[in-house]
Amino acid sequence: xxxxxxxxxxxxxxxxxxxxxxxxxxxxxxxxxxxxxxxxxxxxxxxxxxxxxxxxxxxxxxxxxxxxxxxxxxxxxxxxxxxxxxxxxxxxxxxxxxxxxxxxxxxxxxxxxxxxxxxxxxxxxxxxxxxxxxxxxxxxxxxxxxxxxxxxxxxxxxxxxxxxxxxxxxxxxxxxxxxxxxxxxxxxxxxxxxxxxxxxxxxxxxxxxxxxxxxxxxxxxxxxxxxxxxxxxxxxxxxxx
Numbered sequence: 001x002x003x004x005x006x007x008x009x010x011x012x013x014x015x016x017x018x019x020x021x022x023x024x025x026x027x028x029x030x031x032x033x034x035x036x037x038x039x040x041x042x043x044x045x046x047x048x049x050x051x052x053x054x055x056x057x058x059x060x061x062x063x064x065x066x067x068x069x070x071x072x073x074x075x076x077x078x079x080x081x082x083x084x085x086x087x088x089x090x091x092x093x094x095x096x097x098x099x100x101x102x103x104x105x106x107x108x109x110x111x112x113x114x115x116x117x118x119x120x121x122x123x124x125x126x127x128x129x130x131x132x133x134x135x136x137x138x139x140x141x142x143x144x145x146x147x148x149x150x151x152x153x154x155x156x157x158x159x160x161x162x163x164x165x166x167x168x169x170x171x172x173x174x175x176x177x178x179x180x181x182x183x184x185x186x187x188x189x190x191x192x193x194x195x196x197x198x199x200x201x202x203x204x205x206x207x208x209x210x211x212x213x214x215x216x217x218x219x220x221x222x223x224x225x226x227x228x229x230x231x232x233x234x235x236x237x238x239x240x241x
Contacts, residue, residue: 001029003063004161004192005051010060012046019058020046021217028194030160033187033206036196038214044196045089047214048163051194052084053077065160082109085159085191087167091150093138099149100125100134106157124152127182129175143170151179155186162186163194168202180205 005028012021021043028034036044049055050062053069062069064080072080085106093102100121107117125131128148138146147170155162162183168176176199184206187193195202203211213220 003027004030006063008061010057013058024219028192031190033193033209035211042214043217052086083160085154085162087151087154087164089165091146098135103152124156128152161192165196
């Protein structure tokens with residue numbers, strides 16, 4: 001499997017405050033499913049923002065699709081972002097568009113024929129249980145329905161990378177299982193999937209999924225030990241009388 005995302009000693013700092021992420025290093029393989037876990041404030045959302053190019057790191061190297069994303073020219077950013085599907089915690093649906101029109105956006109940007117778009121959108125909305133709500137606008141949808149529209153929009157064009165920030169937070173357990181099955185199917189088709197969650201019960205829903213855990217901005221290895229522990233200050237010399 002090819003390495004599609006690679007972080008090397010990445011740090012992220014907002015303003016002059018302490019680092020939100022420190023010395024984060026990992027590689028993600030194509031077609032592999034990863035859960036990103038950690039307590040609230042551990043840095044999960046910040047790490048996802050770095051992957052989908054909404055944020056540049058303060059230091060370190062990030063490679064996406066084999067290229068250095070930190071020095072990527074601004075003109076090439078849109079092309080990279082079209083290969084990444086994102087499910088945001090706050091949905092970010094376009095309020096004046098219907099559910100179907102929101103889901104269709106990635107396909108319209110890609111220039112697909114209208115007939116293909118309509119068919120794909122109908123099938124996707126039916127899969128997430130929103131076929132009858134295709135013409136509804138976001139303001140008339142419940143939180144869980146808006147979440148499903150956001151997920152359908154993120155996955156409809158089978159992106160190379162899918163990142164999802166707490167995607168099951170507003171749906172019932174049955175729908176959460178369906179969404180995990182959908183994400184897992186994308187992985188089988190070659191998409192690299194990263195799902196940030198605090199719901200540890202989800203970890204059993206996707207066979208073969210791997211786990212990354214953040215603790216106060218640092219990545220733990222599978223045994224729960226820091227992969228890149230902070231350097232230790234030398235102990236002061238013993239003073240004897």
